[in-house]
Amino acid sequence: MFRGIHVPLVTPFDSSGAVAVDAIEKLAHHVLDQGAAGLVALGTTGEVAALDPAERAQVIEVCARVCEERSALLTVGLTGNDTRSTARALRELPSGVHAALVTVPYFLRPGERGVIAHFEALAEESPVPLIIYHIPYRTGQAVGAGALRRLGRHPNIAGVKYAVGGIDQDTVELLGDLPEGFDVMGGDDAFVSPLLALGAAGGILASAHLETRSFVDLADAWRAGDVERARQLGSRLARLSAALFAEPNPTVIKGVLHAQGLIPTPDVRLPLVPATSEAVSQARLVAVHPGE
Numbered sequence: 704m705f706r707g708i709h710v711p712l713v714t715p716f717d718s719s720g721a722v723a724v725d726a727i728e729k730l731a732h733h734v735l736d737q738g739a740a741g742l743v744a745l746g747t748t749g750e751v752a753a754l755d756p757a758e759r760a761q762v763i764e765v766c767a768r769v770c771e772e773r774s775a776l777l778t779v780g781l782t783g784n785d786t787r788s789t790a791r792a793l794r795e796l797p798s799g800v801h802a803a804l805v806t807v808p809y810f811l812r813p814g815e816r817g818v819i820a821h822f823e824a825l826a827e828e829s830p831v832p833l834i835i836y837h838i839p840y841r842t843g844q845a846v847g848a849g850a851l852r853r854l855g856r857h858p859n860i861a862g863v864k865y866a867v868g869g870i871d872q873d874t875v876e877l878l879g880d881l882p883e884g885f886d887v888m889g890g891d892d893a894f895v896s897p898l899l900a901l902g903a904a905g906g907i908l909a910s911a912h913l914e915t916r917s918f919v920d921l922a923d924a925w926r927a928g929d930v931e932r933a934r935q936l937g938s939r940l941a942r943l944s945a946a947l948f949a950e951p952n953p954t955v956i957k958g959v960l961h962a963q964g965l966i967p968t969p970d971v972r973l974p975l976v977p978a979t980s981e982a983v984s985q986a987r988l989v990a991v992h993p994g995e
């Protein structure tokens with residue numbers, strides 16, 4: 704189900720601080736024009752925690768409209784560390800949403816058995832397929848290859864957004880033996896190229912707001928076995944990702960998109976603070992001169 708590059712959209716704000724719905728629509732078309740396979744609404748990059756329920760509904764509505772028009776896949780991010788309320792949020796997803804990206808329960812650290820029980824319960828209730836968001840450096844919860852493989856055998860669990868901060872033993876084991884119909888999507892921008900080389904189906908990458916076409920080419924090159932091209936693109940794009948993540952995501956990306964005239968302000972909501980002008984200039988420089 705998951706393949707190619709999916710862009711977790713930023714939520715732009717206008718000068719009054721309101722969600723700039725027109726800018727979301729423009730950005731959505733912009734990345735899809737460049738070959739993105741889908742959009743992710745309400746990810747970390749979309750500052751979901753700082754949006755109120757009405758704003759979240761607005762973001763989903765505009766993304767669903769664009770995805771419908773463009774025959775693209777819409778995934779919506781859901782973060783919770785309680786199974787009952789997460790199941791309720793899944794049941795309440797509006798139509799037009801094709802999948803839900805659900806974070807491993809954070810902070811609580813329920814252990815692997817708890818994580819398995821959580822996702823199996825959610826998968827039974829969810830009206831759309833789930834993609835597990837595994838990001839232990841944010842959630843505090845390890846989940847090994849065996850547990851992910853078991854979850855991947857559930858018919859309503861379509862994949863994992865894999866962001867363990869590098870390539871480790873579990874990464875290699877997982878990608879060496881994937882359940883049928885269970886896709887691995889790279890979720891650590893700087894490591895997407897090696898993950899694709901190991902057999903990931905694509906990536907959910909905030910960096911792909913910029914150079915979307917090049918990220919799509921990277922995934923295509925690994926799939927086609929064009930190793931030379933994939934390595935070159937991979938190292939160039941990893942430099943771009945490093946510059947875009949030099950300060951907390953999505954502050955630098957918003958700074959660059961604003962400088963390019965794609966969003967009305969670079970503003971983020973507290974506790975995030977806007978990126979420094981140095982970080983934004985450096986990221987713009989790397990985007991234009993990737994060798995520097």
Ligand SMILES: O=C(O)C1=N[C@H](C(=O)O)C[C@H](O)C1
Nearest residue numbers: 711746747748907908909952
């Ligand atoms: O919102 C997302 O989805 C992503 N979030 C990650 C993060 O903020 O750490 C980065 C990734 O590119 C996508």
